[in-house]
Amino acid sequence: MRAFAIIPVLAAFFCAPALAQLADPSVTINDKFSERIDIGISTNEIAIASDFSGADITVFGAIDGADELLLATFAYDVVVALEGPRQSTTVRRKERVAGIWVNRHSIRFEPIPASYSMSSTRPLPNIANLMELASRDIGINNIRLVPTGGVGDGSRLTEFRDALRRIKQTSGLYQRDPTGVQFISKALFRASVRLPANIPVGQHTVRAVLYKNNQFVMEKVIPLRVVKTGLEQFIFNLAHVHSLAYGLIAVLIATITGWLGSVIFRKD
């Protein structure tokens, strides 16, 4: 297990003018409030090597312009979520047919995050109401699962959604830590989010959302790329881009291995 060291980027928000932030697509602001949140990570790329067995990443951040009194009464809440690349996903349900369990029904969902790892200062129901959280896709139970195509009479949709969330959680792809965000000084916080061993490669995003007295203040998004490194990356690319050559190489390796085996262990 490795932890990725993170550098706080405090300097950025003291000099960043509000106008520039408004034009920035990575930022969503509720104009009612003057507080701002910013986060930083030391790397924008995480490499999966052959011994990868999951990792913890620590995100540092700060609340700028926070009210001292409100900070002391824990009025500010922060949710940090690492979202994986979106993939269209099919859920299938087995049924017993002639004594054998067979996939019978399936529902296809519009692209959902392949992985979702969330940390917050408190359990989500204490941070904001359900409608607010759902409108921003915050929390495992609030990620929007929109079916595509036919869903029959729709009576099974809830079961399929629950199953999808349950399976994503048991496989470690969706996880939450309701106390994973901690204030380390007055306005400075640290969030640890867990990357599972089976994390999908591709463009991930780190989302940090600030709430004040149960009301949305601001969201900040930064990208994080998860890539395979070295040999793994090479093999994956070869298999997908030059698949015919890859197949021929696989056969060549098998031929050489088999031939060597028969030569080395030849008894006659």
Next chain:
Amino acid sequence: MSIYLPIAELSVNIFVILGMGAAVGFLSGMFGVGGGFLITPLLIFYNIPPAVAVATGANQVVASSISGALAHFRRGTLDIKLGLVLLVGGLIGATVGIQIFSMLRRMGQLDLIISLLYVIFLGSVGSLMLWESINSIRRAAKNDPVPLRKPGQHNWVHRLPFKMRFKRSKLYLSVIPVIFLGFAIGILTSVMGVGGGFIMVPAMIYLLRIPTNVVIGTSLFQIIFVTAFTTVVQAATNYSVDIVLAWLLMIAGVIGAQYGVRVGQKMRGEQLRAGLALLVLAVGIRLGFDLVLPPDEIYSVVSGSFGF
């Protein structure tokens, strides 16, 4: 120690994979089989996606059958002409099989069909072998002579047209059943990830009446090319061949097979066949239970390439 499989996209324990390869290699050396019918179910039991297990299993069989076929070639127990005719059917069968494989995968029924085919084939072949070997063990105990095949005996297979002379096998045989057998085995190779020796060898001996001494070498010869072809086509259409996984299995398998061969030479033929039959049945029954018993999770999720 864990190792990341770039195509299966998951981390596995390298010693479990090596152990699996060595154990299957040992058994395949002992019983003289390719081992694909054991590797693929074992990989599935170890949570490797079935699509990857099947394609990688075919790749692993290439290595183990080359070792075996070379040994038979040196001893002159390989009928290349017969092997080539089998191969014609095998390549057509594998091409059809890959289409079936891709179609089943799109329909979400691939895992079911793979398991069903394994249960049917392992169950029936295992039962037949067990029956046959118990009978010969009994006969040996009673000192009865084993009934020998009469050389002049023919069945309906030998009345078919398009006959061809196979010198090494000392046979004058129609190519139709040979090509058809190759075709059927080719489909199994691409759908189940097996070499198919466990079906081809009995079919060649009992159906086509090919002399036993050339059967194993010749079937291995055709298995090399059909599994090699399947590997290339699986890689090109389904991207499901994991080269790292296959290589670990091959290395361990080739080494394990050498020890298996030594143990196998010390055992009696009918005892070996009974042992293999029990093993085949055990794998079949295990897969059968998984189909019949209520699963822990009746839902499954497929996203991206192989799902989980």
